[in-house]
Amino acid sequence: MANTSSRTLRLLSLLQTHRYWPGTELADRLEVSVRTLRRDVDRLRELGYPVEAQRGAEGGYQLAAGAALPPLVVDDEEAVALAVGLRMAAQGSVAGIEESSVRALTKIVQVMPPRLRRRIEALRAATVPTVWGTGPTVDAGVLTAVAQACRDEERLRFSYKARGGELTDRHVEPHRLVSLGRRWYLVAYDLTRHDWRSFRLDRLDGPRSTAERFRPRELPAEDAAAFVRNGIDNIAAPHSFEAVVHAPAGTVRGLIGQWATVEEIDEGRCRLRMTSETLDWPAMALGVVGAEFEVIHPPELIGHLRDWATRFTRATGG
Amino acid sequence: MANTSSRTLRLLSLLQTHRYWPGTELADRLEVSVRTLRRDVDRLRELGYPVEAQRGAEGGYQLAAGAALPPLVVDDEEAVALAVGLRMAAQGSVAGIEESSVRALTKIVQVMPPRLRRRIEALRAATVPTVWGTGPTVDAGVLTAVAQACRDEERLRFSYKARGGELTDRHVEPHRLVSLGRRWYLVAYDLTRHDWRSFRLDRLDGPRSTAERFRPRELPAEDAAAFVRNGIDNIAAPHSFEAVVHAPAGTVRGLIGQWATVEEIDEGRCRLRMTSETLDWPAMALGVVGAEFEVIHPPELIGHLRDWATRFTRATGG
DNA sequence: TCGATAGCGGCCACTTTCTGACCTGAATGA
DNA sequence: TCATTCAGGTCAGAAAGTGGCCGCTATCGA
Known part of the structure; x- marks a missing residue:
């Protein structure tokens, strides 16, 4: 010392x-x-x-702030906060940083003392759902285990529930993790089937890293994301959505400014834009706004809102 | 080198x-x-x-994992992911780690190259709302600026919107940040009023750290959290809420199981419970559920749903 | 205007350490 | 069994790190 x-x-x-x-x-x-x-x-x-x-x-x-980030010296509590935050980010609350979140998370988890790991586990229960929880979520432990195997070029075993529902045991050389439309995929070379496959992480269970290291093969595709994209048929294409709200832009922004962009039209009206994979989001936003509005786009949203309205009316005995 | x-x-x-x-x-x-x-x-x-x-x-x-966390060496992308994740955590998505998140965030932001700060700013738009997103949120810049002033014992100036709505300029010695019930408070010694005050961060604007350092005074209270608790009269009491939904418990759980507890009543119905500070949440949940339901409790919710319904109906020309 | 404070950096002598080379030993897996 | 790879001792020369001293400069308050 x-x-x-x-x-x-x-x-x-x-x-x-x-x-x-x-x-x-x-x-x-x-x-x-x-x-x-x-x-x-x-x-x-x-x-x-x-x-x-x-x-x-x-x-x-x-x-001061420099050209590069210095090594961060964090204490226990900060480390827990880091890990929890990264875990949320990796689950796809913010578009575009999932991959680096997982990388950072893997880095931290690998060197994290066990007592801190336990604390993080304990906090899992306290986590408020971040994402509009439609869709299965990936266990953070699975995520980091797989990410680590990718990074370290270690063969991986796990059990996988195929589309039909049957469980199979897999033995693969993991290549890369891809986050696509709120889902995680593992691109890997399947050692039993002698071919490249992509696996949905939410269907993958009990990953255990064998100690076997391997020399990475070349993926027969442009990149891993492209490979996954080819393999899956339907990615939920995000709708874009637009409405005019009869309330001052400032008020609206205060209420839902975080989830949508708000442009002022005049003193009493503003234009609301957002993109979302489901129609639920715009519906919620318009509900929370608490003011009159008109839907500009897309037409499907009108039907969706009407559905909410009739159900709400029926339920409230109107 | x-x-x-x-x-x-x-x-x-x-x-x-x-x-x-x-x-x-x-x-x-x-x-x-x-x-x-x-x-x-x-x-x-x-x-x-x-x-x-x-x-x-x-x-x-x-x-391997050791007794203490080694200094973390992260690259640019990972640093951005860290900051974004911490920001979410600080906004209160996870109970109990707000303070340490802010500490870590402050630490990172202070040494972060400007180009990365810009990237984080750019990502702000992409952030999915932190959950109970209806209350006023604190700007992350304000949060870190104030946290830094607390940590570094530097006097702080800002403008503050009092309960009445009038703006005042303040000059304080910041003592501590307290996160209480989804809100951030600053406990500080007000240099103009010569007394301790607590400030809600969401009403605080344009904090600028003077370079003046000061010697911390002793707070006349058990701790900062207690001081804040004494000062505020109404912590928004969460409503509890209950409804019967005409859909199988499994389905409902899949849709909104993360934000509410779902109990099976019979094959086609289930009971939904949740607590929330605003009535918007239950309304959203019931909308997303996409099935018929009855509100059991509280009565105010019925009015709220009716309001949504009429607005939606009007907007969709029904 | 002056003095106190605190960072800056040259110089020097002394001490410590770092480094590469060479060696033997021990664990591991083919 | 053998090749590989980590472990660690020893040695001598090279390279630092260290503390004390100095005069210098920027800054602030009296």
């Missing part, structure tokens, strides 16, 4: 936990002279982490 | 990105001899990061 590298790391972590540090205090904590501290700071700067300094009375050091 | 500390860090990051590494390859990448690599590995082990090794043919090194 007494050598330079570890001290430099500790310095980095100190700079991350608190913005300003007087040089003397840092030197004190690291148990070195101020001169050496300056040299340590120089070292960090040479490594590309921009440590800024204020001179004069009340001066000090601080870590 | 040629010295030991940076190499040790690079080794750590290599071990994080890929599970198995043959010693020779690692040595190659780090441009040192195998002997030195072994010494580097020893160094990591001394620092508490358990690097495991397999001997024999096909052997290699890997980083």
Whole structure:
């Protein structure tokens, strides 16, 4: 614990936990002279982490935003928060970052002390559903196990429920994970069937990594996403949707600004746009808005709203 | 870039990105001899990061889970995923980790290159609403700015919309952030009013950190959360809600099982229970269910549903 | 305007460590 | 059995890291 590298790391972590540090205090904590501290700071700067300094009375050091992200030193609670957040992100709450979420999650989970893993597991129950829960969700454990096998080029065994419902045991060389339209797919070379297959992760159970490593084969497709896309017949194509709401843009934005874009038309009206895979979303949005509106597009939405309305009317004895 | 500390860090990051590494390859990448690599590995082990090794043919090194989390070396995309996930977590999708999410978020945002910040901003639009999305939400920028000021003990200025609606400028010594019932509060010492106050973050605008640091005062309360709890009169009491749905329990569970509890009554009917702060949620749930139902409780819900129904009917020209 | 504070960095002498080379040993799997 | 790969001791030379000293500069408050 007494050598330079570890001290430099500790310095980095100190700079991350608190913005300003007087040089003397840092030197004190690291148990070195101020001169050496300056040299340590120089070292960090040479490594590309921009440590800024204020001179004069009340001066000090601080870590600024640089070209690259420094290694993040997080404590236990923060690590749990990271993992939980990433898990949500990986489940597809935000379009476009699923893959990197899983990568980061795998990275963290791999080195995470067991006690923290247990804490995350305990928090699972507390998770409020993020996505409009139509559709099966993938267990985060399965997700990371498979992602890890892909990354580490380790053969994988699991049981798979095929479309018909029958369970089969599989032994594959995992190639890549693909997130497509709220579903996760594993593209892998099936060692029993001697061919490439794609597997839906929500139908995959009990993945266990064998220790066998393998040399990656070349996928006979442009990329993994294309391979999956070819294999599945129907991806739910997102509808785009548009309506005019008879309420000020500001009000509407306050109510549902997060799920839709709101453009002002005039003082009392605004245009609402959103895309969604189901018609439920626009219906909910228009319900929450609490104002009169007209549907511009698509026509199917009108039928859908009418269905809600008749059911609601019937249920309320109207 | 040629010295030991940076190499040790690079080794750590290599071990994080890929599970198995043959010693020779690692040595190659780090441009040192195998002997030195072994010494580097020893160094990591001394620092508490358990690097495991397999001997024999096909052997290699890997980083296992240890007592503490090593500094995380993440790439750009992963960093974005982290930030986005944490932001969701901070908005209260998971009970109990809001505070640590914000802490971690602050840490990351502070050192994050501007280009990544822009990417996160761009992703904001794509975010699916955090669940109980009907209340006012806190802007993530405000949240991190305030959190940073708390952490760094820097005075803060902002404008605040009081209950009446009038805007006032405030100058405070921020003490702590408290997340309570889906809302964020800042506990701070108001320098103009010479007293402790709590501020709702969603009413707080344009926080700017003055560079003035201060010595923390002692809060005249057990802790910050208690202080906030004393100050607010009405925590929105969640309504409990109940309905009978004319559809099989399994079907209903598949559709909205994540947000409500579903009990089977008989083959074709089930009982739906949930609690929510607003009446919008049950309405949405009943809409998504797509089946006939009766509201058991509470009576206000009936009026609410009727309102939706009439608006929908009018809008669809029925 | 001046003085106190605090970061900057050169210089030097001394100490520590790092490094590569070479070696033997031990575990592992074909 | 043998090849492979990690483990770790020893050695000498090279390369750092370290603390103490110095004068310098930026900043702030009196």
